[in-house]
Amino acid sequence: MNTPRLRLHGLNRRRTIATLAVVFGLSTSVNHAAIAQSESTSSVDYSGTVGEAKVGMTLVLHGNAIGKGHYFYYRYLKDIALTGQRSGSDLTLREANGTFNLHFVGNGSNGGQPLDFSNSVGLAGSWNGGGKTLPVSFNLEGMSFANANTGHRYGMITNETDDAFEARAQGFYFAALKGDPKQAARFVHFPLRVNWSATHHEMIDSASQLAANWNRIFTPKYLAALRDVVPHDMPVIKSQYAMLGAGLAFFTDKGVEVLNAQR
Known part of the structure; x- marks a missing residue:
């Protein structure tokens, strides 16, 4: 069995996956060209915050359309189911007790093109529920085309x-x-x-x-x-x-x- 040998500290997870992909010839890194061209089912991972709480989120995509998904609080590690829809650069994700109203965040590399899953680096917006509104920020961590629909x-x-x-x-x-x-x-x-x-x-x-x-x-x-x-x-x-x-x-x-x- 081949074993990872890279020195990995000091890198964020997304950069690390990309580095491993170069060394091992992997397909697990964020490949924006492949995302843009692919109409297959994929899953995309984010990490960030809801209010001050650290959270992670996974969305299943059918092309650029949102299928099922979930998010979880780092403190509990329990998945909370999400359903959602996309309208241009805006996303609406619903759970049993609230709603995320989000938009894509770019870093300028989209070249003036509308932001979507293929050329954004994260999501930002708010969570609303139970009379509360909390700020939300997500960083894109990675995307996979394997086992996304299973x-x-x-x-x-x-x-x-x-x-x-x-x-x-x-x-x-x-x-x-x-x-x-x-x-x-x-x-x-x-x-x-x-x-x-x-x-x-x-x-x-x-x-x-x-x-x-x-x-x-x-x-x-x-x-x-x-x-x-x-x-x-x-x-x-x-x-x-x-x-x-x-x-x-x-x-x-x-x-x-x-x-x-x-x-």
Whole structure:
């Protein structure tokens, strides 16, 4: 099995996916030309805020038309179903308790063309519900054309449900944040590869070895980066890894197999 070896800290997730795509020949990065030309079903991922709360969102697209979707709060990791429609550069997304009124955000690269999913870098607007109006901001994280119409995000990695796959990633994530090497080891597929740079790595062969090297691997910088990401709706890399954040950890159906250390 080929293993990610890039030094990934300091990159946002979207830039990281693009970098991995160049190295591995992937199709998981945001490819605006392909989006513009494709009328197939795809899924697009965003991260951002509703008010002050951090959220993620996934929309399924049929060409540039919105199909089903969901969003979730980082604090809860529970999907909230969305239905929506698009009118020009404006989007209306509805959930049971409120409505998002959003518009595409560009960075000038659209060359004067109307903004849409193919040439925008995010969404902005408001959420309205229960007598409240909250500001909303989303950054585009990535797009995938695989498994978009099956509802099975990790279908290229495993036949199990997405919830079952993510349960291991979440088990590792919360154990790492709690500083619990014994619990974290339950979700590691040894040997665990720890990349220290693009040219230097080491292999951790057992739970006891992981515990002995815990503080050296799980540095304050690594843990700070870990708190800023979420083990849910993770991008799939090279059809065999789910990537947490900007390459902090890579999961297979057996557990976490690769970490990119941060000193």
